Amino acid sequence: MPEIVQNEPVRVRGDALQPLGVRVENVDLSYGANHVLKDVTLDVAPGEFFAFLGPSGCGKTTLLRLIAGFNQADRGRVLVGGEDVSRLPPWKRDVGMVFQSYALWPHMTVWRNVAFGLEERRLPRAQIKQRVAEALELVGLSHLADRRPSQLSGGQQQRVAVARTVAIRPKVLLLDEPLSNLDAKLRVQVRRELRDLQQRLGITTIFVTHDQEEANTICDRIAVMNEGKIQQVGTPLELYQRPANLFVASFLGAANILSGEVVGAGSDRAFRLGEVFLPIPPGATIPPGAKLVFRPQDVQITGKGSGAFSGTIVHREFLGAMTRYGVRVGGTEILIDAPFHAGDRLHEVGQEVAAMVAPEAMLWLAS
Amino acid sequence: MALALLRREGVVAVGAGQAAAAAAIALFLLLFLITPVATVIYVAFTEKGSGAFTFVNFYDFARTDLFVRSFWNSVYVSAMAVVLASVFALPLATITTRFEFRGALLIQTLGFVPLIMPPFVGAVAMQLLFGRNGTVNLLLDDWFGLKIPFMEGLNGVVFVQAIHYFPFILVNLSASLRNIDRSMEEAAQNLGCSGFRLFRRVVFPLALPGYLAGASLVFVKVFDDLATPLLLNVKDMLAPQAYLRVTSIGIADPMGYVIATVLIAVSILAMWASAAAMRGKDYSTAQRGGGGLSQRRMRRWESALAYFVVFLILGLVLAPHLGLLLLSFATIWSYSPLPDGFTLAHYTRVFGESFVYIKNTVLYASLAGLIDVVLGTAIAYFVLRTKLVGREWLDWAASAALAVPGVVLGIGYLRTFYGVQLPGGQPLATLWIMIVIALAIRRLPYALRACYAALQQISVSLEEAAENLGATKARTVRRVVVPLMTGGILAGFISSFSTAAVELSATLMLVQSSSDAPLAYGLYIFMQSPAGRGPGAALGVIAVMLVAACAFLTHLVVERSQGAQGLSS
Ligand SMILES: Nc1ncnc2c1ncn2[C@@H]1O[C@H](COP(=O)(O)OP(=O)(O)OP(=O)(O)O)[C@@H](O)[C@H]1O
Ligand SMILES: [Mg+2]
Numbered sequence: 001m002p003e004i005v006q007n008e009p010v011r012v013r014g015d016a017l018q019p020l021g022v023r024v025e026n027v028d029l030s031y032g033a034n035h036v037l038k039d040v041t042l043d044v045a046p047g048e049f050f051a052f053l054g055p056s057g058c059g060k061t062t063l064l065r066l067i068a069g070f071n072q073a074d075r076g077r078v079l080v081g082g083e084d085v086s087r088l089p090p091w092k093r094d095v096g097m098v099f100q101s102y103a104l105w106p107h108m109t110v111w112r113n114v115a116f117g118l119e120e121r122r123l124p125r126a127q128i129k130q131r132v133a134e135a136l137e138l139v140g141l142s143h144l145a146d147r148r149p150s151q152l153s154g155g156q157q158q159r160v161a162v163a164r165t166v167a168i169r170p171k172v173l174l175l176d177e178p179l180s181n182l183d184a185k186l187r188v189q190v191r192r193e194l195r196d197l198q199q200r201l202g203i204t205t206i207f208v209t210h211d212q213e214e215a216n217t218i219c220d221r222i223a224v225m226n227e228g229k230i231q232q233v234g235t236p237l238e239l240y241q242r243p244a245n246l247f248v249a250s251f252l253g254a255a256n257i258l259s260g261e262v263v264g265a266g267s268d269r270a271f272r273l274g275e276v277f278l279p280i281p282p283g284a285t286i287p288p289g290a291k292l293v294f295r296p297q298d299v300q301i302t303g304k305g306s307g308a309f310s311g312t313i314v315h316r317e318f319l320g321a322m323t324r325y326g327v328r329v330g331g332t333e334i335l336i337d338a339p340f341h342a343g344d345r346l347h348e349v350g351q352e353v354a355a356m357v358a359p360e361a362m363l364w365l366a367s
Numbered sequence: 368m369a370l371a372l373l374r375r376e377g378v379v380a381v382g383a384g385q386a387a388a389a390a391a392i393a394l395f396l397l398l399f400l401i402t403p404v405a406t407v408i409y410v411a412f413t414e415k416g417s418g419a420f421t422f423v424n425f426y427d428f429a430r431t432d433l434f435v436r437s438f439w440n441s442v443y444v445s446a447m448a449v450v451l452a453s454v455f456a457l458p459l460a461t462i463t464t465r466f467e468f469r470g471a472l473l474i475q476t477l478g479f480v481p482l483i484m485p486p487f488v489g490a491v492a493m494q495l496l497f498g499r500n501g502t503v504n505l506l507l508d509d510w511f512g513l514k515i516p517f518m519e520g521l522n523g524v525v526f527v528q529a530i531h532y533f534p535f536i537l538v539n540l541s542a543s544l545r546n547i548d549r550s551m552e553e554a555a556q557n558l559g560c561s562g563f564r565l566f567r568r569v570v571f572p573l574a575l576p577g578y579l580a581g582a583s584l585v586f587v588k589v590f591d592d593l594a595t596p597l598l599l600n601v602k603d604m605l606a607p608q609a610y611l612r613v614t615s616i617g618i619a620d621p622m623g624y625v626i627a628t629v630l631i632a633v634s635i636l637a638m639w640a641s642a643a644a645m646r647g648k649d650y651s652t653a654q655r656g657g658g659g660l661s662q663r664r665m666r667r668w669e670s671a672l673a674y675f676v677v678f679l680i681l682g683l684v685l686a687p688h689l690g691l692l693l694l695s696f697a698t699i700w701s702y703s704p705l706p707d708g709f710t711l712a713h714y715t716r717v718f719g720e721s722f723v724y725i726k727n728t729v730l731y732a733s734l735a736g737l738i739d740v741v742l743g744t745a746i747a748y749f750v751l752r753t754k755l756v757g758r759e760w761l762d763w764a765a766s767a768a769l770a771v772p773g774v775v776l777g778i779g780y781l782r783t784f785y786g787v788q789l790p791g792g793q794p795l796a797t798l799w800i801m802i803v804i805a806l807a808i809r810r811l812p813y814a815l816r817a818c819y820a821a822l823q824q825i826s827v828s829l830e831e832a833a834e835n836l837g838a839t840k841a842r843t844v845r846r847v848v849v850p851l852m853t854g855g856i857l858a859g860f861i862s863s864f865s866t867a868a869v870e871l872s873a874t875l876m877l878v879q880s881s882s883d884a885p886l887a888y889g890l891y892i893f894m895q896s897p898a899g900r901g902p903g904a905a906l907g908v909i910a911v912m913l914v915a916a917c918a919f920l921t922h923l924v925v926e927r928s929q930g931a932q933g934l935s936s
Contacts, residue, residue, distance in 0.1 A: 070553055090556040097557045103550035107572040117558030168558055
């Protein structure tokens, strides 16, 4: 019967939904004189779990809200599944967003909260019932359907917020720091659940966070942002191993960043840090003004040898699996992580040691 | 050891000081609130003459047509006033809080203006503007040959009361609307909801507690008001009946007390109903990670419509003031859209012979305000900062004054204190100080709320720091708590002062001679005779200016003290 077909809005897809990509093109956005997003271009592949990572105030939420339709760009456009949605109001975009505060309506029960979007889509009653039950089942909260949000724990509220959003089977799922209101332990558990859920639904998901560990553990790819600009996009491994600039290198994990001066030429080049000279591996290309970057675990405390430099241990943190030493070399302090195995002896503060940086771990980055 | 003993003694001394203060407050409330009200209820339930317990007075009440009709009229008028006040308040609150609207602050301020004039004064002006032969109807008659009975009978009372009391709804509703975090709405939009549906399904339910708080207050206020119906010559309502009964038949007649008891019962019932409806609905949605308030920009036609609605409503609610102003300068204003001519004579007359009213009002209202903030600060401190036994009772008793209609308090004072003779043989009830105390009791709940709010904002650690540095409890209160509360205390004072300055229901009962009478009483006397309306209006204008000036002054002081403390942004 044709009526029934019409009752079923086009955007409601079956379980085997085809994930859609998101594209942000040359977006600029200002709040008055505050230029918050600067020429942002970004591609999120269909079905991908994607993260916006960056320090507080860098514009992550702004970018996410732009995709959801709550912010208007001064320039540029947003495409979902290849279709330009820049002119659509939020309620026509079908882009599900989970708010940082969860934004559960206190005057409705859990059930009514989850049913809300379906009711707005004028689905038949029976179907609403079934889909709400499904969504609650999905997040494991079926037994709390009659509670009010104020009677739930933080983790449960978070799951209701997710259920409410996925119940409408949105084209894209946006999560704004969904874990930031949870305690540390719950955070680890819930982020796994989120990842699982995303895998099961196969839905394109964008996740905002300022916690690199969160992004690293659950996301396929990450866009690192700073001051309204995308610094680099890549998998967690790529970003860690091949940071595009000093900001990315320092934001993801600990890094030694040394400024010095390149002396010598050809295969005799060295990097001068005060009185200490670090040999530069042959063939390294060093952009002008670049700094030397390497990770603490890529330095080894060795006996004296070629390529080694010496310094004095100025502090020591025993962390269990490894020991982190601060070693004064020339005028600067270098962090060195040494793995700890049973029976190892630790070096003492004040001790003079020789250390060596693995040549392949040396990065030369300009800011 | 000695130190420990000293400390212990210190604690005991503190406890004794607090207990003494609390006991004094309790005595005050017992004497001037609980006893008079209890007396009224007691008399209502006793047989005249024998003093035996009886229901017969209530039976008589239910059998008397006039009283039953009065009761239903009062219910009808109060309910309709709530409806009409909502019609005024809802658009104003929504437009000024949920949209980017220029002049929102001005509108919120102007919205307050009706409150600073006694409603019965407005009633006179409204007669002239909207009455059968008022400006509007004369013009309507000229142009379309029709008249609208705005001011006929109960309609008039509803109309005047709605205009006077709608700010209660406006203020409460605006506050709750402003407290709705934008993420609440955005989540709904994100799920496909927009426009009016969004308002109906998310915004209004979240604002409902504020609306109910305002609406129940309006209901109770209208139910208890006495002077407005009397001035509009509507006698078959409950509060006027209580007054007429006591003043015409005398304070020995039980029927006045029965009516008073019914008034109390309805007040309590209305407040209880709104509290019950609000239980568990404390929707403060401003939250961590939330985005604050969302104010939508209006499209051009929406904006035009909004301005039209706002101006229409503001025009209506400010009409009484405009009418009053015209009347105060008018030579003769009758059967014509505007006064025949203008004169300053009324003002000269008022300043000449009625200055005593103004002086009395300033004196009474300041004293009442002072009593209120002292009691309010003390009670708030006891409840929030001490473990004093029975502190909730103080709070409860002070707030209970909200449910006691002015007429009832007036009747209670007459009955309770008329027998108490002063050394000179004068009954205690006739002393002007009783008016002050009645006003203070009536306004105490408002001042108390303001003091609570102020004290809640002060972190306990500030006090602990003072004590840690060696200040005793009493000195901490004086040197840290009270200075930090100044803004709130002043706000409490002004709300007590300005409402006490225009209060009439309790005073009407207690004023014995016109040399003791406050402004509102003088106004009432003036307004009763057509010849007195000009001077009455002039006096009304002076009253409005007085209250407005005080309100503005306090606002300035509060701003400044908050600014000095870095509380305002
Ligand atoms: N409504 C607004 N009006 C004006 N400025 C704003 C507004 N919202 C955000 N900003 C500014 O835009 C910048 C980016 O804000 P945004 O909320 O996107 O940061 P964020 O990366 O999400 O930070 P966080 O990790 O703290 O949530 C900030 O400098 C902020 O002050
Ligand atoms: Mg953010």
